Amino acid sequence: MGLIWWILPALAGVVGLMLTFAGLGRLMKLRLAAGGLRFLFGVGFLGAAGIGTFAGLNLQTYKRLTYERPVAQVSFDQVAGEDNAYRVKVNLAEGDAVTCFVSDGSEEDCLLRGDEFSMGARIITFEPMANMLGYDSVYRLEYMEGRNSKRYNTATISEATTNGLALSQNPGLDVYALAREEGTRFGMDGTQFGSAVYAPMGDGLSYDVVLTQDALTLKPGNALTAQAMDRRD
The missing domain is CATH 4.10.860 (DNA Excision Repair, Uvrb; Chain A)
Structure with missing residues (x-):
């Protein structure tokens, strides 16, 4: 149309x-x-x-300018007998699933520990006029991690550890670096950056990760998650 x-x-x-x-x-x-x-x-x-x-x-x-498209669906199941340990399933929009492996090459469940997760991506954006002509922002997922929400304090600079997995690798030409240097010549708006979302992990919770023309955002993946997000707000 x-x-x-x-x-x-x-x-x-x-x-x-x-x-x-x-x-x-x-x-x-x-x-x-x-x-x-x-x-x-x-x-x-x-x-x-x-x-x-x-x-x-x-x-x-x-x-x-308000175009959104799915990136991934993330869901959690608590590990029996362990606090703040969750099996995570990541189904990418392209139809693939993120798989974890052990040293012998066999598959295993992907585990994250903590009370919240974060997912980050590199985003290359375009000028609004380029968006209107059909050039949408592009992304490459970088990582997913589990962490504790109260890992810092206001008194001193404190250390914190996270656990997670890489979601991509960077073979060949680094397009992101090239876009930062030369992108404005081709309708990119010069604000290429990293974008991340984070939310609580919990047994049965599921999130839809969505990309707008500017950044990643989260939407509830099921009714249980919607209720949890409403209570959080």
């Missing part, structure tokens, strides 16, 4: 240019009536094409 807002103005623009040049040609041959009529119709079509283009851009702001 969105393509209509580009196809119709483009067709109107082509017709407008053809009529405008045809009209100018006849005017130069002193065929004033026929040339003037074609010229006026051509200008009218060009005006309609311009109005249609700006209307299409305006309408797309309601979709592209």
